[in-house]
Amino acid sequence: MTVATDTLIRIVAYGTPGPQGSKSFKGRSRTGKAIMVESSKKVKPWREAVEAAALQAVNALPRHLRDGFPLDGPLAGRFVFTLRKPLSAPKRRRTWPTTYPDTSKLLRSTEDALTKAGVWVDDARIVDFDRLAKVFPGEDPEALDQPGVVIELRRITDLSAVQRG
Secondary structure, three states, X not given: OEEEEEEEEEEEEEOOOOOOOOEEEEEEOOOOOEEEEEOOOOHHHHHHHHHHHHHHHHXXXXXXXXXXXXXXXXXXXXXXXXXXXXXXXXXXXXXXXXXXXXXXXXXXXXXHHHHHOOOEOOHHHEEEEEEEEEEOOOOOOOOOOOOEEEXXXXXEEEHHHHHHO
16 A cells, blocks of 8 residues: 655745647757747746745755755655636636646646756656646635645655565
């Protein structure tokens, strides 16, 4: 039996979540390598915001916990993205962000920023999600009051090895 342990780190990043998605071909370099540019202009500032928040969260940990970074081994993640509610959306009832951006593309850009920040060895270490959601402010218990993301990471441990031993 496997179980996720207590939260290792909680990261809160503010800004407009930028989905990583399509890239545009812009030609070839002198060496012949394809020059690809991210189509969404929101990706770069979003990654920078997540990276800065991640570095701040790691640096705020006690030294003995900081020494465990970058994280390696199986991890469980919780990613709750808060998006700006459209002005055209109903004000007095809960609505769902069922349009652009895709949750999976928000996750991709955010995972890349966490890799760059040195939070984990590689985003392939995430093997389970407690929650992966996009919500509007004030319409979910885990929503931020403004656009951004709340990230929680936990280690996955194998209890069957402990029970056998």
